Amino acid sequence: MATLGLAEFLSSIISESGVSGHEGKVAALVEKHMSGLFDEARTDALGNLIVLKRGTGRTPHPRVMLAAHMDEIGLMVTKIEDQGCLRVTQVGGIDRRILPGLEVIVHGRRDLPGVIGAKPPHVQEPGEREKSMKWEDLYVDVGLTADEARELIRIGDIATFAQTPIKLQGKFMAGKTMDDRAGVAVLFECLRVLRDMRHQADVYCVATVQEEVGLRGAITSTYGIVPDVGIAIDVGFGDQSSVPEYQSISMDNGPGIAFSPAVHQGIFERLTSIASELEIPYQVDPSPYPGGTDAYAIQMARGGIPTGLVSIPLRYMHTAVETVCLADIERAGRLLAEFIVRLDKKFVEGLKCF
Amino acid sequence: MLLKTLTEAFGVPGQEQEIANVIRELVSPYCDSVETDALGNLIAIKNGNEKGPKVMLTAHMDEVGLMVMFIEKSGTLRFKPIGGIDPRVLVSKSVYIGKNRVPGVIGAKPIHLQKWEEADKPFDIDGLFIDIGAKDKEEAEKLVKLGDGIIFATKYEDIGNNRAKAKAFDDRIGCAVLIRLLTMEKRWDFTIQGVFTAQEEIGGRGAQVASYRLEPDMAIGFEGTTASDVPGSKEHLYSTSLGKGPALTHADASIVADPRIVKRLMEVAEAKGIPYQWRELTTGGTDAGRIHLVREGIPAAVVSVPTRYIHSPVSIIDKTDYENAVNLMAAFLDSIEERGLPF
Numbered sequence: 001m002a003t004l005g006l007a008e009f010l011s012s013i014i015s016e017s018g019v020s021g022h023e024g025k026v027a028a029l030v031e032k033h034m035s036g037l038f039d040e041a042r043t044d045a046l047g048n049l050i051v052l053k054r055g056t057g058r059t060p061h062p063r064v065m066l067a068a069h070m071d072e073i074g075l076m077v078t079k080i081e082d083q084g085c086l087r088v089t090q091v092g093g094i095d096r097r098i099l100p101g102l103e104v105i106v107h108g109r110r111d112l113p114g115v116i117g118a119k120p121p122h123v124q125e126p127g128e129r130e131k132s133m134k135w136e137d138l139y140v141d142v143g144l145t146a147d148e149a150r151e152l153i154r155i156g157d158i159a160t161f162a163q164t165p166i167k168l169q170g171k172f173m174a175g176k177t178m179d180d181r182a183g184v185a186v187l188f189e190c191l192r193v194l195r196d197m198r199h200q201a202d203v204y205c206v207a208t209v210q211e212e213v214g215l216r217g218a219i220t221s222t223y224g225i226v227p228d229v230g231i232a233i234d235v236g237f238g239d240q241s242s243v244p245e246y247q248s249i250s251m252d253n254g255p256g257i258a259f260s261p262a263v264h265q266g267i268f269e270r271l272t273s274i275a276s277e278l279e280i281p282y283q284v285d286p287s288p289y290p291g292g293t294d295a296y297a298i299q300m301a302r303g304g305i306p307t308g309l310v311s312i313p314l315r316y317m318h319t320a321v322e323t324v325c326l327a328d329i330e331r332a333g334r335l336l337a338e339f340i341v342r343l344d345k346k347f348v349e350g351l352k353c354f
Numbered sequence: 355m356l357l358k359t360l361t362e363a364f365g366v367p368g369q370e371q372e373i374a375n376v377i378r379e380l381v382s383p384y385c386d387s388v389e390t391d392a393l394g395n396l397i398a399i400k401n402g403n404e405k406g407p408k409v410m411l412t413a414h415m416d417e418v419g420l421m422v423m424f425i426e427k428s429g430t431l432r433f434k435p436i437g438g439i440d441p442r443v444l445v446s447k448s449v450y451i452g453k454n455r456v457p458g459v460i461g462a463k464p465i466h467l468q469k470w471e472e473a474d475k476p477f478d479i480d481g482l483f484i485d486i487g488a489k490d491k492e493e494a495e496k497l498v499k500l501g502d503g504i505i506f507a508t509k510y511e512d513i514g515n516n517r518a519k520a521k522a523f524d525d526r527i528g529c530a531v532l533i534r535l536l537t538m539e540k541r542w543d544f545t546i547q548g549v550f551t552a553q554e555e556i557g558g559r560g561a562q563v564a565s566y567r568l569e570p571d572m573a574i575g576f577e578g579t580t581a582s583d584v585p586g587s588k589e590h591l592y593s594t595s596l597g598k599g600p601a602l603t604h605a606d607a608s609i610v611a612d613p614r615i616v617k618r619l620m621e622v623a624e625a626k627g628i629p630y631q632w633r634e635l636t637t638g639g640t641d642a643g644r645i646h647l648v649r650e651g652i653p654a655a656v657v658s659v660p661t662r663y664i665h666s667p668v669s670i671i672d673k674t675d676y677e678n679a680v681n682l683m684a685a686f687l688d689s690i691e692e693r694g695l696p697f
Contacts, residue, residue: 095462
């Protein structure tokens with residue numbers, strides 16, 4: 001049975017590693033923490049975790065898919081230098097300026113703590129301080145000699161940020177991989193709300209893989225599920241200084257509900273009207289582009305799937321201190337549960353008529 | 355877990371009370387007196403023979419950090435470094451603010467919203483801020499005061515093969531060496547003045563006033579010094595390397611170490627088979643630079659534990675270097691008992 005609270009669930013899953021293509025451990029953890037909330041679980045060929053909570057009433061039930069990606073950005077070892085330090089490249093988009101002085105865990109034959117070092121100050125040319133470190137100036141120091149390192153680490157091994165969860169004031173929490181484990185936490189929250197509710201729809205909650213390298217898990221999982229409605233849950237740019245107001249959604253003000261070419265207008269209307277009716281705070285999050293989230297892949301699966309996108313406001317995206325407000329996750333989970341209990345055959349058939 | 359306790363304690367320059375209290379607890383049972391002075395130095399004395407010399411041993415308690423300068427309407431905190439910090443190490447790190455250790459994070463603009471060329475320039479320190487998750491200025495003001503010190507939220511942990519990572523090995527590793535010497539059961543027949551100095555990172559300020567007051571016959575400062583035996587650095591620029599023993603200094607930018615003390619250190623190391631290395635850089639400075647110019651001059655030298663990534667959120671030492679620094683210094687003190695001062 002799922003006994004964890006939301007904060008514990010999120011802390012636990014952000015503490016696990018799961019760089020794109022290496023999500024097995026985090027998938028197992030999510031499934032374990034969700035047990036009792038679903039009827040069936042499976043993983044597909046790419047590693048997507050698909051849990052099904054069946055609906056009630058006459059079959060066939062409408063099928064709704066909720067997708068949040070569980071993969072995270074990280075580093076990959078490309079070379080072991082003679083000093084025992086490791087050269088690395090990025091998996092997913094990383095601003096190299098966050099790396100000097102950052103702690104990581106290198107997933108070698110065993111997990112090895114490491115520190116990202118850079119060219120020492122006294123060997124830098126005058127003026128170098130005015131420039132950011134290049135990838136070729138950076139390396140991971142695992143405190144081993146080259147021979148020791150070669151015993152334990154191979155080229156291609158993965159490293160993740162070592163940041164442990166940080167409880168900030170109120171319901172704010174920071175850590176690595178909130179993008180998009182916060183979305184996975186929305187799935188958890190939605191299933192917790194649905195536990196006490198009746199719904200006709202079969203609910204497929206998918207923790208997808210490989211979003212950060214090209215939405216790949218959503219492509220195959222949507223093909224397998226064939227949903228009538230798909231909703232991606234991802235993170236959106238939270239308000240912070242250095243980001244213009246018009247490019248962000250504000251923290252602790254409810255989830256963003258996206259309006260974009262990737263979003264079916266009927267689903268947008270339904271989500272916003274339910275939120276208004278139940279006084280669940282939300283923010284309209286417009287985008288002229290269809291890309292960037294699993295919603296793109298879900299919408300384009302098979303002959304086209306009506307798709308929605310719900311975003312959790314998040315500050316400092318793709319750093320080790322991504323920050324979210326748990327209240328926004330709770331609101332998104334409740335909104336999706338209320339959306340699901342209102343879902344019927346008539347609504348999903350109407351989505352095909354423009 | 356001496357190293358864990360020392361490195362995780364709070365103590366930016368001018369706000370060393372917490373680390374001073376931690377050290378006071380550890381050394382008090384072994385010392386004849388432990389007191390603080392007007393700048394916040396912690397002075398621990400082990401008396402010897404009244405006619406014997408007075409040997410001052412120092413290590414600085416303070417660590418580089420940040421200071422709260424302003425609280426924005428939004429509740430985020432503006433800060434400045436206290437001590438020398440390359441602003442490029444700050445982004446994406448977690449910190450603790452003030453003695454109540456309010457957790458905070460130093461965020462950055464998402465890579466998705468950056469122009470391609472933005473990544474070539476470091477984040478401007480004036481654009482950085484700390485987020486504690488406060489709703490607004492009013493909530494933040496209940497938790498944080500202007501002037502509060504800020505430390506990195508780094509945990510001590512063993513790493514690699516007999517190495518350790520932590521914040522502030524510069525100079526908590528020196529504090530550890532000094533604590534180990536002061537808490538030895540052995541009593542030497544001369545007076546040891548153990549000084550855990552304040553405000554080294556902003557100019558050796560504690561060391562200067564403590565040496566004036568204590569008037570030692572000689573002094574040795576213990577430091578965590580740069581080791582750059584890492585990629586991107588050529589071998590002749592390593593300065594020191596991990597695992598090759600404590601480092602002795604001929605000269606840095608602040609002092610020409612007293613050659614008689616340095617010679618004695620070499621002699622005892624070689625006699626006891628304790629490995630040591632030379633600190634090859636001649637830049638940088640330590641407390642000894644202040645100490646040797648106090649009153650009419652005090653013969654002084656420096657013994658260092660090589661440390662990678664000083665002045666950053668996380669540094670690395672080799673624990674055998676630390677053990678050998680303790681062994682070398684114990685042997686040096688024995689030599690004073692046996693042969694007197696080196697001059």
